[in-house]
Amino acid sequence: MSDERRPANPWPPVETQRPEIHPKAPGPGTDLEMHYTECFGCGDVDNGLHIHSTVGESGVVHSRFPVTRAHQGAPGLAHGGLLACAFDEALGSTVGNLLRRPAVTGKLETDFLRPVPVGTTLFIAARVDGVAGRKIYASADGHLNSADGPVAVRARGLFIQVGLEHFTTHGDADALAKFTQAPRLRHDDWDINP
Numbered sequence: 001m002s003d004e005r006r007p008a009n010p011w012p013p014v015e016t017q018r019p020e021i022h023p024k025a026p027g028p029g030t031d032l033e034m035h036y037t038e039c040f041g042c043g044d045v046d047n048g049l050h051i052h053s054t055v056g057e058s059g060v061v062h063s064r065f066p067v068t069r070a071h072q073g074a075p076g077l078a079h080g081g082l083l084a085c086a087f088d089e090a091l092g093s094t095v096g097n098l099l100r101r102p103a104v105t106g107k108l109e110t111d112f113l114r115p116v117p118v119g120t121t122l123f124i125a126a127r128v129d130g131v132a133g134r135k136i137y138a139s140a141d142g143h144l145n146s147a148d149g150p151v152a153v154r155a156r157g158l159f160i161q162v163g164l165e166h167f168t169t170h171g172d173a174d175a176l177a178k179f180t181q182a183p184r185l186r187h188d189d190w191d192i193n194p
């Protein structure tokens with residue numbers, strides 16, 4: 001089905017407020033550091049996605065996902081689940097860095113419009129569309145091989161703001177401590193009260 005013929009569900013699906021970029025958010029042109037070295041999306045992980053992101057203009061964050069043989073589903077083509085993972089990373093990074101609110105993915109939907117071959121780079125442009133209390137709605141387009149290449153994948157996500165105890169209760173408290181001590185992630189610069 002062509003993109004034009006896909007049903008257009010309203011987005012965001014509820015009434016939202018315009019997102020407010022946090023005053024300490026990294027500005028346009030900033031290359032974002034990996035948020036955690038062991039993150040499968042942006043970290044220094046064997047066969048991870050090795051996504052790099054840069055803040056763009058007008059609340060858009062640009063991420064690049066180089067698709068390798070390690071990311072195949074069908075021979076020579078990217079696995080859809082890993083493409084969804086790339087969008088989870090790109091959207092989560094956009095929410096986290098621009099709003100500086102710790103948030104987790106509640107819902108993620110993807111439209112796969114064209115195959116993504118091994119050897120291509122997916123250029124993902126993501127933005128925050130609206131905020132309703134703890135609920136943060138974000139969306140992204142993934143272009144083949146250049147920022148204005150054909151759109152191969154689209155995604156929409158609902159992120160839910162959480163307190164840092166979400167990560168200490170359910171995750172690895174020591175890892176979180178190291179990660180929030182990184183200069184750019186100091187949590188006194190974050191909106192951490194959901």
Ligand SMILES: CCCCC/C=C\C/C=C\C/C=C\C/C=C\CCCC(=O)SCCNC(=O)CCNC(=O)[C@H](O)C(C)(C)COP(=O)(O)OP(=O)(O)OC[C@H]1O[C@@H](n2cnc3c(N)ncnc32)[C@H](O)[C@@H]1OP(=O)(O)O
Nearest residue numbers: 035088089092093096097102103104105106107135160162
């Ligand atoms: C990721 C690291 C963040 C660390 C933070 C510190 C610094 C951050 C630094 C940098 C960040 C940069 C980059 C991040 C990059 C990538 C991020 C990847 C993110 C992930 O990959 S993260 C893993 C997958 N993720 C989970 O592991 C979540 C598991 N889950 C839960 O932990 C709970 O489920 C939770 C907390 C989501 C909610 O639980 P809860 O009890 O707090 O709240 P509740 O259930 O009341 O939901 C509140 C309102 O959201 C609505 N709602 C919830 N879920 C919905 C759904 N699915 N569909 C529609 N609406 C939904 C409800 O309907 C209600 O709406 P309403 O208020 O209108 O009633």
